[in-house]
Amino acid sequence: MNRAFSSALQIDLYERPPALDIRPLPKRVGLIILATDHTTEPDFRRMVASERTGVYVARIHYTNPTTPENLRKMQPSLTAGAGLILPGETLDAICYSCTSASVVIGDAETEKAIRQAKPGVPVVTPALAAVMGLKALGARRISVLTPYTVETSRPMADYFDRHGFQIDRFTCLGLEDDREMARIPPRELADLAPQVMARQSEALFVSCTALRAALAVRAIEAAINRPVVASNQATAWQCLRLTGDDVSRPEFGQLMTLPLVGTTFES
Structure with a gap:
């Protein structure tokens, strides 16, 4: 009975199409x-x-x-x-x-x-966003923490060396599965940071988009008393600045209070 009613129902086409925004979001x-x-x-x-x-x-x-x-x-x-x-x-x-x-x-x-x-x-x-973030913070001497194996960490060390950074200490956690990397609690990263941070380094880079490091940046900065750049924090910062969003977000670390410095890919 319902099907018969639906087929018999007259459906009217509105005579004027609705006005449209240029984009659903700017x-x-x-x-x-x-x-x-x-x-x-x-x-x-x-x-x-x-x-x-x-x-x-x-x-x-x-x-x-x-x-x-x-x-x-x-x-x-x-x-x-x-x-x-x-x-x-x-x-x-x-x-x-x-x-x-x-x-x-x-x-x-x-x-x-x-x-x-x-x-x-x-x-x-993420790698170049981290480079840009570290430069925006004025850091040239850095310590690096990755969740990877030594084999996977080696190209990362070479990359930052090519971009002119002096790596004072490089520590990896030896994990091979990015799903396990995602299970490291943010608090664990904050507790680990003072042990992997060289005294002479000006900033700490925490690599890997699987890590929940963005949630730990403020706690890590408090623990080491120096700025921190983490992969997802750095890409979020660059993406926001590229959209023209210059709002300071100190809850995600010192980097999120700074303007973007340069956007060009380097060798």
């Missing part, structure tokens, strides 16, 4: 994340998403363990992943959220792959 940030990622989306919801800025996510295939070989295998997926984010529409920034992969693939190659699908869009990688 600013748009794209995120390309690993299929196994537990952390980046919640972090960007806290730090980037707002009534002004939308965050739009695509996941690409990734298989543990976290080795340079497996990380490099993601490169062919970057173009397709970028193309899945609001096809045919422009973005204000797009971030590939994997620190170690952006190092082994290379910033320039990452940018090239993403811009095949999103030409002209500013590309953000």
Whole structure:
């Protein structure tokens, strides 16, 4: 009886189409994340998403363990992943959220792959965002903490050396699965920080988008009395500044109070 009633009901087409906004939200940030990622989306919801800025996510295939070989295998997926984010529409920034992969693939190659699908869009990688963040903080001597193995940490050390940083101490935790990295409590990172921070270093870099380090930045800065740059904090900072959002967010660390310094990919 209901079906008969529905088919007999007259449905009127309104004579005038509704007025449309140019965009549902004024600013748009794209995120390309690993299929196994537990952390980046919640972090960007806290730090980037707002009534002004939308965050739009695509996941690409990734298989543990976290080795340079497996990380490099993601490169062919970057173009397709970028193309899945609001096809045919422009973005204000797009971030590939994997620190170690952006190092082994290379910033320039990452940018090239993403811009095949999103030409002209500013590309953000965690490694270069961290470099820019450390420079904005005035730090040249750093300590580094990663959750990776020694094999996967080595390219990271080489990367920061090439960008002109003196690494006073580099500590890795020896984990191979990014899902386990995501399970490290933020409080554990804050407790660990004084042990991995060299006395002469000017800042600490905590690498890996899987780590919940953004939640621990304030506690880490209090524990070591120096600024901290963490992967998701750095990419969120760069993405916000690229959208024209200059609001200070000290609850996410000293970096989140600073303007963006430079946006150019380096070798």
